[in-house]
Every structure is written in structure tokens, then in C-alpha cells.
Amino acid sequence: MDANKILSTDLIDLVFEGRNKSYGAYELRTQYNKRLRNSLVITASIALMLLLGSFLSSLTTGNKKGKVEIKEVQLEEIKQDEPNEPPPPPPPKPPEPPKVEMAKFTPPKVVKDEEVKEDEKPPEIEKLEETKIGTVNQEGVKDEGIVAPPVESTVVEAPKEDDANKIFQKVEIDAEFPGGTSGWTRYVTREIERNIDDLQDDGRSGTVVVLFIVDREGVVSDVRALPCNEAGVGNCLPPSSKLAEIAVNAIRKGPKWKPAIQNGRNVKAYRRQPVTFQLSE
Numbered sequence: 001m002d003a004n005k006i007l008s009t010d011l012i013d014l015v016f017e018g019r020n021k022s023y024g025a026y027e028l029r030t031q032y033n034k035r036l037r038n039s040l041v042i043t044a045s046i047a048l049m050l051l052l053g054s055f056l057s058s059l060t061t062g063n064k065k066g067k068v069e070i071k072e073v074q075l076e077e078i079k080q081d082e083p084n085e086p087p088p089p090p091p092p093k094p095p096e097p098p099k100v101e102m103a104k105f106t107p108p109k110v111v112k113d114e115e116v117k118e119d120e121k122p123p124e125i126e127k128l129e130e131t132k133i134g135t136v137n138q139e140g141v142k143d144e145g146i147v148a149p150p151v152e153s154t155v156v157e158a159p160k161e162d163d164a165n166k167i168f169q170k171v172e173i174d175a176e177f178p179g180g181t182s183g184w185t186r187y188v189t190r191e192i193e194r195n196i197d198d199l200q201d202d203g204r205s206g207t208v209v210v211l212f213i214v215d216r217e218g219v220v221s222d223v224r225a226l227p228c229n230e231a232g233v234g235n236c237l238p239p240s241s242k243l244a245e246i247a248v249n250a251i252r253k254g255p256k257w258k259p260a261i262q263n264g265r266n267v268k269a270y271r272r273q274p275v276t277f278q279l280s281e
Contacts, residue, residue: 101139167213168269173261175214175271177254188275191250198242199277206237207276208244210251216266218256223248226272233274247275 177184192199209231212223225244228236237243251273260269 099139166268168260168262168267171260171262171267171269175218175260175269176258178256178258184273187254188247188250191246192243192275192277195242195246199246200279202242203279204237204241204243205277205279206235206241206243207231207233207274208237208239208241208247209233209272209274210244210247211270211272212251213268214257214259214271215268216259218259220251220254220257223252231274243275243277247273 177187179186209226210223211226213221215221225239225248227239257271259266260271261267262269
């Protein structure tokens with residue numbers, strides 16, 4: 001090859017000078033840059049399409065995110081028991097019955113007349129017809145069938161009910177989540193957001209009412225979702241809904257509650273807690 005052609009010729013042409021260029025290796029080497037460029041363009045295009053599709057999908061699913069709405073139960077005003085009226089004064093003591101005339105019974109004793117004492121003489125038979133025989137001599141009215149007054153009965157107060165294990169339906173101060181209403185709202189919102197995908201798959205908005213017992217130490221037990229005929233709320237969801245399952249688990253696994261208060265002391269009482277979930281349009 002001439003020197004001038006060597007300066008202007010590609011390296012591949014110099015390598016394959018005088019060799020069989022139609023074998024295939026020559027063509028593969030000459031088209032290598034073109035194939036590399038085409039593969040990079042195709043790969044970049046596919047990656048761009050995937051990225052664009054993921055972005056559009058996130059925008060679509062983001063509009064379906066649920067809005068959490070927590071409603072506190074509205075408890076009825078508890079009617080305070082009226083203070084006990086002072087006990088009525090004791091009945092007047094019945095008047096003492098009139099004294100009945102009695103004659104002392106003197107057992108018979110054989111003695112001489114001069115040895116008989118005046119107070120030991122037996123009463124005359126005529127006087128005993130309307131006189132009651134007793135142990136002493138007593139002046140009074142004639143015994144005309146007077147009935148002695150009944151013996152006064154002693155009233156024993158029934159023991160008060162031991163309400164240590166009593167479960168109150170209504171109390172003066174209801175059991176409360178630690179931190180109050182705001183603390184409960186933060187807690188249940190966090191639990192709902194952790195299960196937001198399951199709630200969206202369930203696709204139902206509404207309210208569930210959870211009934212449970214808080215004992216005097218604040219321990220929660222007997223947690224269950226009420227059926228709609230007992231819940232008494234609008235747009236009620238049944239106990240089989242996903243929201244009911246999430247709410248029951250949140251209360252069952254949550255912290256201790258502040259116990260209810262009745263007459264200034266902690267008592268064991270029921271607690272109704274509604275939870276509402278609303279899907280955005």
C-alpha cells in the first residue's frame with residue numbers, strides 16, 4: 001500500500017489488508033460503533049419509558065389516598081344520683097303498758113298461828129278472782145286481758161354491694177386514652193396509615209364502634225367491634241370490615257388507659273370508642 005494511503009486509511013483496513021474481508025470479521029468490526037450507539041439509544045429509551053410510567057402511576061394512586069377522620073364518642077350526660085335523704089326519725093317509743101295488779105304467790109307452809117308473819121299471809125280467795133298471780137305484790141289495774149306490747153325488733157342494715165369487681169355501664173368520668181383526645185387521635189391515625197393499602201383495597205368508608213372494658217388498673221380486655229344494630233352511628237361498617245380489624249388490634253395492643261372514676265375512686269367500666277375512615281373521591 002502506498003504511504004499516502006496508509007496515512008488516510010483506518011486501522012481496520014490496515015489489519016485486513018490482503019485478507020478475506022468477506023469472511024465476516026471485517027464487517028463486524030466496521031459496524032461495531034454503529035451497533036453500540038443503537039443499543040445505547042434503545043436502552044435509554046426503555047429506561048425513560050419505565051420512569052415516565054412509574055411517575056404517572058404514582059400520581060394516579062396518590063389521588064386515591066384515604067383521609068383519616070377520627071371522631072370521639074359523644075357520651076350522654078350522666079344523671080347524678082340524688083343525695084340520699086336523711087333517714088326518718090325513729091318512731092316514738094310506745095307508752096309503757098299499765099301495771100297489772102298482782103298478788104305474790106306464797107307457797108303453803110305449816111306453822112303455828114303466832115309464827116305467821118303479816119306479809120306472808122296468803123291473799124283472800126275473793127281478791128284473787130280479778131288479780132294476777134306473780135312473784136311480787138304490785139298495785140295496778142285489774143287484769144282484763146291486756147296484751148303485752150310486742151318486743152321491739154332490731155333492724156339490721158343489709159351489707160352494701162361489693163362493687164370491687166362490678167363493671168359499670170355509666171360512670172361520672174369515662175376511661176381515657178393516655179394523652180387525652182389528641183393522644184388517641186395521633187395513635188389511631190398512625191395505625192390507620194400503616195394499613196392504608198389494605199383499607200384502600202377494602203374500598204369502604206364509614207365508622208366502626210369498638211366496645212371494651214378498662215379495669216381499675218387501666219388494663220384493657222374484651223375488645224370487640226359492635227354490629228351496626230348496636231353501634232348507633234351513621235354509615236356504620238360491620239365487624240368483618242378491615243377498619244374494624246385495624247381498630248380492634250390497635251386498642252388491644254395499645255397502652256394502658258386511664259381508668260374510669262365513680263364516686264371519687266377508680267372503677268371497672270365499659271368504654272365505647274368510634275373510629276372513622278373516609279376515602280377521598
